[in-house]
């Protein structure tokens with residue numbers, strides 16, 4: 001069936017790529033708005049960051065997974081008024097399917113867990129590092145993509161799950177030089193809100209919407225918050241009481257307000273007790289105003305923040321025990337977090353903690369005679385066969401150029417394959433102050449694998 005027929009039957013089709021490109025107009029060499037290139041230096045920093053994400057995840061016994069960056073739009077169509085829904089990067093593909101660039105990874109995880117069903121043993125402990133997208137009006141100049149590290153535990157109903165996840169993030173922070181003086185975690189539970197709303201007989205169906213509105217506290221004027229809460233049928237008494245509870249900053253005060261028999265207080269007390277055993281009490285604080293902006297959280301929620309208050313949330317997560325059933329699966333207890341790749345880099349810059357990650361190539365090999373390019377290739381292959389990294393000079397270049405390149409790539413050794421030397425053995429050449437030189441010849445029984453300076 002061709003596109004035309006489909007258009008006739010089902011309305012619009014996605015527009016085919018432009019057939020004619022006007023090459024007189026220079027192509028815009030910048031990446032699309034809100035997106036980034038990763039040239040080598042930035043890529044080394046990104047790899048360093050992701051390597052730390054992965055090593056911590058594996059230290060905690062998590063397995064790596066990944067999902068398509070393109071998912072069915074249906075995974076993200078939730079009716080709670082989330083920002084993530086308003087900014088969905090969605091379109092209709094050429095098969096008339098509604099698809100979206102994933103704005104987060106958790107729904108993909110839920111989809112895969114349902115797909116795997118009983119074939120995966122519980123508890124599931126999976127991690128992923130994946131690019132996520134949002135289509136935000138560029139007037140705010142914010143990015144439209146970022147990479148997110150996620151760790152999720154499926155099948156553990158106790159707050160030991162959340163305690164383990166927070167421990168993994170603390171471990172990550174410590175690895176990159178961030179301390180509890182730089183960063184903390186605000187911790188609360190949506191069950192706090194639930195207990196207040198149920199006291200005012202607010203129907204369960206409005207719970208998620210109320211959470212999304214409350215998450216805007218501090219981002220929009222309080223009067224607007226109250227108006228939006230009134231729109232979801234909260235009485236003035238309920239709103240006033242809710243806002244008072246949300247200002248509570250201690251578990252003792254929360255217990256005085258809610259009583260000590262509810263799940264919210266008992267789970268939070270258990271989490272703070274576990275934090276002491278894990279050894280990260282100095283990193284966490286109770287803060288009832290934390291609700292997070294995703295509709296599916298059902299219990300403990302937490303977010304990492306910079307104590308100087310200059311940056312947006314560094315990471316966030318919580319419990320989401322009823323996400324699977326929203327996709328038609330059987331519910332399983334679940335908790336997880338998302339950790340973006342941008343704010344953490346801003347924080348490291350602020351604290352002067354960005355790592356030095358220079359390009360380092362062990363060897364640069366160069367033939368001094370065009371007829372010895374093959375010999376130089378042989379030398380490079382032998383070294384590479386020994387696991388040595390080699391930059392092979394591929395053209396007939398003057399030595400000055402070679403020395404300059406050797407210095408630029410931080411070569412630990414410059415190997416010159418010269419005709420006279422190749423025939424007769426080894427003679428030295430003045431070494432570049434910072435780059436030892438080794439000259440090899442066919443008589444060399446085996447190429448030196450340790451650098452030596454020859455005068």
Ligand SMILES: OCc1cccc(Br)n1
Nearest residue numbers: 132133134143144145146
């Ligand atoms: O923080 C939410 C989010 C989702 C996708 C892309 C970007 Br940038 N930010």
